[in-house]
Amino acid sequence: MSGSSPEKRYEQLKAEAKEKVGSTADKTVVWVGTATCGKAAGAITVREAFKKEIQQRGLEAQVREVGCMGHCYAEPLIIISKPGFPSISYGFVDEGLVKLLVDNYLVNDDPCYEYALVALEPNDYFPTFSDFPRGVYENKTILGLCGFIDPEEIDEYIAENGYAALARVLEMKPEETLELIKRANLRGRGGAGFPAGRKWEVARENPEKEKYVICNADEGDPGAFMDRSILESNPHQVLEGMIICAYVLGAASGYLYIRSEYPQAVRRVRRAIEQAREKGLLGKSIMGSSFDFDLEIFQGSGAFVCGESSALISSMEGKMGMPRERPPRLSESGFRGKPTVLNNVKTFCYVPMIINNGVEWFTEIGTPESPGTAVFALVGKINHSGLVEVPMGTSLNQLVYDVGEGLPKDKAFKAVQIGGPSGGCLPESALDLPIDFDSLQEAGAIMGSGGLVVLDEDDCMVAIARYFLEFTQKESCGKCTFCRLGTKHMLNTLRKITTGQEDELATLDVLQELAEDVKAGSLCNLGGTAPNPILTTLRYFKDEYEAHILEKRCPALMCKELIAYYIEPKKCSKLCNACVGSCPTEAIYTRDDGLKAIDQEKCVKCDNCMKACPPEYLAVVKLSPPSLVEEREGKKK
Template structure:
């Protein structure tokens, strides 16, 4: 049965490749669309139609290069050039490329990022560290196949691993996964093989496989990207898991905030059913498996497995005490395996190449690759898949291009709101589950926020705690009230009212929340505070004792003033741009800022011409020299 599918897929692929017309490949995942890929496609379509250029548009998923979106690859074989990757193709650029490259054969080399194949004319993208330092195992096909076409996936070897596993008994699959050392990519890093083994041994006729795609960390989006760019790989992982543990039903729990992922997934499920890869009698065997989609309603805590189960059962998404673990008593009391999207997407590759191959990638206790979504103050943000054990320095500075605007590195926040903030001292730490946990952060789902020297760590801790407090389900005392008090204390610090707050209070309350909370959300909620207290103690001391924000980021703790030595006094640009009329000029052309009116937006600082740079920022605010506002100026201001 599978051979027939593969034959059909290869036939379609050959037909597609043999067609001499050029191919315009546009990345159309949510990130691409947000950057304007729909307009780009419309512009291509319009020009192609107007000028009757015989070219084909092909929509693919995301390649993970967010800084370059919308990404377009043009394969115009007849021009003699290799397929070329163009970054940031807006509608104007699209029209220009259609006319000049597709019609006249001029690839406009000044706009290219590189060629996607080795050649003698154009440097390949693989020469850039952003491409060649990665090791793509899970994301290999993302951005290269059409997520809405199952044959595209099969032609590239998709579902082959599953077809092979169908001939093997389930326990040998579990042995293979256990030998591979795969650990859950959802955050905690629980051995996947062990989880499957427990579910397999669990009593109960009906077993369930759940794919956890309730990705809620701020700044993390690899699950969305996988579902939007290559949903069949995740489905294949679910099928293998179902065969291994003996499950007949699967559910993909995906956030309703990911409408495109839901749509792509629905289409994928439909196509898999048509191809008899899902449903009853899969590929002509006696194996039955059905997958449904369940849309989560926007609660971060529902990523916790027991809360996720409650949510599917129709209750309020609140976690419960474990044990019993879901592998023993999960959804509707049935043995349930809950795996993250990335874990399931890794499974087909392991079974295809074998456990030993997988062990050869990454570190001893964390084999395989990790996908990080690197955002914040880096030159080339996006999704990066690297082998475990690569250092943070390589990841941030070599692969992602370092910190832009000549700023210094201050911290990196790993693992979302449950993770920790690590300082420069950790830049040479190899990243894997254990080293990160040792440092007080965690792998989490792989969100990574890089922060430059202008970031206040107290404010960052406050931000993440604000998130966890708002997303706490309110069930247990420590998480519900403890995080609130912790947040209140951090707010006092960032507002300069932190006299009564002391480090011991923060430390102790954080430790108690960690020890006392019911679920993973509460247990890890104080991590941003604990790690920033440990690695950025000076930031806290300055806020507490001097009411000073060293990074000058906490608005109540800074003040702007105009340095009269530097001010040219001739221009009024600062006065003109001030939205609240706080900047004034005295009769002898001195500029001053009325601190009682200033909202600290920083407009004047931005507006002051670079040759003067006369607007200064200080913290604490009382350091700003005071210039009396003349009465008439005040009247004019009103």
């Protein structure tokens, strides 16, 4: 076979893969989503239950694992493919439902539509994704295969046209591929949106022989899990993008920098690398060409600042992850001082897709300035939380209300926090804003890596700003004075405000000024964006700050020091003791008249009694400012 072209070799690989995968097409398969999120919700129990039930009944069905489908709200999720039926996905699966499905569907032929979530192929019985609003707005490209193929089986990826782009690229000149990426205007998905093609070009043109390709999977934002999900669900897509990039640069080795907090992602990527080596897709003379390239995993150690490219390099070199001044850019002098291309997981994922489908396909999605799609981890006060992929330019409104299906419990929308600790909070008036790199920046937030938290009327904006500041303050590496001390001072100010120790309204002006100074006086993006949560909340929710300072009142009833729990005598049923039993500090007592009351001295504001009070009474309420309690009790007496 030696001497044949990469494309010929690929055809053979694909034929083999198809044969292997196709051999299960006429069998019943139960696919269980076992990414970290699925496992946390109980996917392993579900998997074992299926195995047990199937074995007990002597059925021929297989139980296999897939990654994440993105519908996290309905975990654990499964898909059942039975010949003669469309593939059907079921959500909220537990052991009972497993029994039911095995009895009714696997043994007999009743798919139990009442428990089904969605069908995967068009059919006459049950709606598919495109019949739901979410399916209409979503455009799954890089998430397309996530949750539908076995991430630990390279043949499944190859059978779905995986590594075809690599074979094609190996037949082309490297500069032709570079030209495609540049024309597609692929912008880095790590947050800043720097054009990937320009980065690659600079590194390519550098005369230095030794070059590196690094994938940044150090996803440190709390509440963001897009990269983890992709690595756990379809790791080969990332590898293929990296190999193509290496070919363009002429790099011989590359690294995937993955957080060690993602053990499952590390494991699946490690397996993917091994399988790619076995197939001759990594290592010496890839697919029979003269191109050599190999990949290794480097595990990050949990420092948010290492998401910053120069800090990441520094940590790979065995030093503390502190950013350095740029220029020189990494594409000129990066890992070990050599030209290095560092891109985000998602950026690499788009590369094979652009090669396969063409530049026009890519630029037609999204907006002219930000082509392609955006992947978000949609969480917080939203009905259908999960991983979503929408074209750039989709409005926040569509994302929250159509894709996410709105807020639970009929609560009023207050804000979206977009971009994690570096992003900002945007109010209702910004809901029409299209999502792309530039519009968000104008509104004061950033695209960031794609965390999107929906906040409702019960969320205090000052507390949110404080939460993110606590995070960035702790994660500041300490190199720049403004970031190191500035974030600390801002945090102290916010703490004073949220605990009712701040009386001067003028503090807000100082806070604003300091925030702008920290932005200007920091070397890297951590300091440069850390004040964003403060700046945006000051811009859009100043009234909440004022209420905290002037009235010592938390409008959202969230800041512990500014609220008090109170049992309304009118609503309290004397006969029920739920609250008394629920209190961990014995602060609730029965008054002489049989009603319950809270000893404010002992109360730790744990919210237990409010949850415990039966829905027919709902006698426990939160009051802010706390002095209201005395007022009410005073009146009573």
